[in-house]
Amino acid sequence: MDGCRAPPSVATMRARRILAGALAALALGTVGVAQPAQAGGHPSRIKVMTLNVFYGGDELDLATGDFCAEPDACTETLTEVKRVIQAAGADIVGIQEPERNTSRIARLLGWYSSDRAHVMSRFPIIDPPDSDGLYVFVEVAPGRVVAVANMHLPSDPYGPYLVRDGGTRSDVLKLERDTRLAAAKSAVKPLPKLARQGIPVFLTGDFNSPSHLDWTQAVDDARDDVPFAVDWPASHALADAGLKDTFREAHPNPVKDPGFTWTPGGPESDPHEVYDRIDWVLRAGPGHTVASRVVGERDVDPYPTDHRGVVSTVDVTPAVPPVLAAPRERNVDLGDPIVVDYHGTDAVTLRDDAGRLIARQATPRQDGTVRFATRDLKRGRYTVNGAPVWLYPRDEPVRVATTKTSYRTGEKIAVDFSNAPGMGLDWISVFRAGDGNDAYLAYAYTGSLIEGRLSIGPDGIGDWPLPPGRYVVRLLPDDGLRSVAESKPFTVRK
Structure with missing residues (x-):
């Protein structure tokens, strides 16, 4: 229950x-x-x-x-x-x-x-x-x-x-x-x-x-x-x-x-x-x-x-198992290695978001683990044999922000987020500015993504449309009621 x-x-x-x-x-x-x-x-x-x-x-x-x-x-x-x-x-x-x-x-x-x-x-x-x-x-x-x-x-x-x-x-x-x-x-x-x-x-x-x-x-x-x-x-x-x-x-x-x-x-x-x-x-x-x-x-x-x-x-x-190269973490601090477990592949590659090859390691054994150093890499999205990994500076906070500072009543609210925990039930909700985390209004799940954009609106869950007022959005990990990031306030107008 x-x-x-x-x-x-x-x-x-x-x-x-x-x-x-x-x-x-x-x-x-x-x-x-x-x-x-x-x-x-x-x-x-x-x-x-x-x-x-x-x-x-x-x-x-x-x-x-x-x-x-x-x-x-x-x-x-x-x-x-x-x-x-x-x-x-x-x-x-x-x-x-x-x-x-x-x-x-x-x-x-x-x-x-x-x-x-x-x-x-x-x-x-x-x-x-x-x-x-x-x-x-x-x-x-x-x-x-x-x-x-x-x-x-x-x-x-x-x-x-x-x-x-x-x-x-x-x-x-x-x-x-x-x-x-x-x-x-x-x-x-x-x-x-x-x-x-x-x-x-x-x-x-x-x-x-x-x-x-x-x-x-x-x-x-x-x-x-x-x-x-x-x-x-x-x-x-x-x-x-x-x-x-x-x-x-x-x-x-x-x-x-x-x-x-x-x-x-x-x-x-x-x-x-x-x-x-x-x-x-x-x-x-x-x-x-x-x-x-x-x-x-x-x-x-x-x-x-x-x-x-x-x-x-x-x-x-x-x-x-099937052929795979599975990063152990999808969110990695810059300076820490990207650790990858593999099976059945002849090589594990690391590419930047533009698809450029950063590193390649041959895998002579059927099963094993490889590591890619990150100390000389930049913040951003990379892929390991196609699987996404995000690198962030160690002290970078979780961020959540609306794409506009003002919305009309009934207008969808687009929200960007980054450096999210990536847990199975991370969610982003609208709150009246100053309200506690148990007073959530309309919300949507992140789908355990580390970084992305989602929309909160009539197809989502919770109170909709939002009446005129001053609001914030917050990111809360794993279906809990403790937030890890809050946006700047935005307004909803008639």
């Missing part, structure tokens, strides 16, 4: 940011890989986990069970998040609601991480240039990978609450198609292709929807809170894409093993709560589910989030 301390209308807007972020990331470019992967190596047994950490993992006061008195102030709760992951024995974890803290939690574990895909692992992580942040490769054995994607579908309105409050099957199916189905279909598009190429694929997530495998006629007969069977559209669409529910593979009887993940309790629990299984570990491609279990308050006390996790044990034959 999802929410915030703001009024319900703002909570709804925040949930919609997740949908917009998924669609914006997908729109950045064609997702795919250059050449087919090869299956290879010996089978590996890995444990894959999904965990919603509740607004970054530092917003829950463990002593009171309520929100922290100050935003992001309960850092001790992050230690309990670490303990949950350790108790699960997980090797790979997809995190929902990370709010800038994916890498922070990974560092507590001594793990690798991707702030773009919100995935962490004890194994090295590679961000394929063609993935647009929708998935990463995890190198579970030397030169052998699995693909991992992570998803957080919109929470509001919530289907089981509609059923509880008297909604019909037709009502809830329409709600699900309108609220969650498009996001589920869009974000999953690249995964079946990877599976067909022989790469084991995992999709973790808080799907904010029950499964069509759970609300069956048998469950309807057994549970008073399930008045009728429902073929939940989001889960069915993912199954149609070839993704298998690992918990239901291990526990095929939903009456005997409901596997509830929502909710062990928390600040946003409903007074008349409905319990369900909305957090899943899905898989596709070569593999076999060995076991799956819910991880919760029986494992760690006090429990640090309002979702139980799920960890699944799967035997896979990891694949040789």
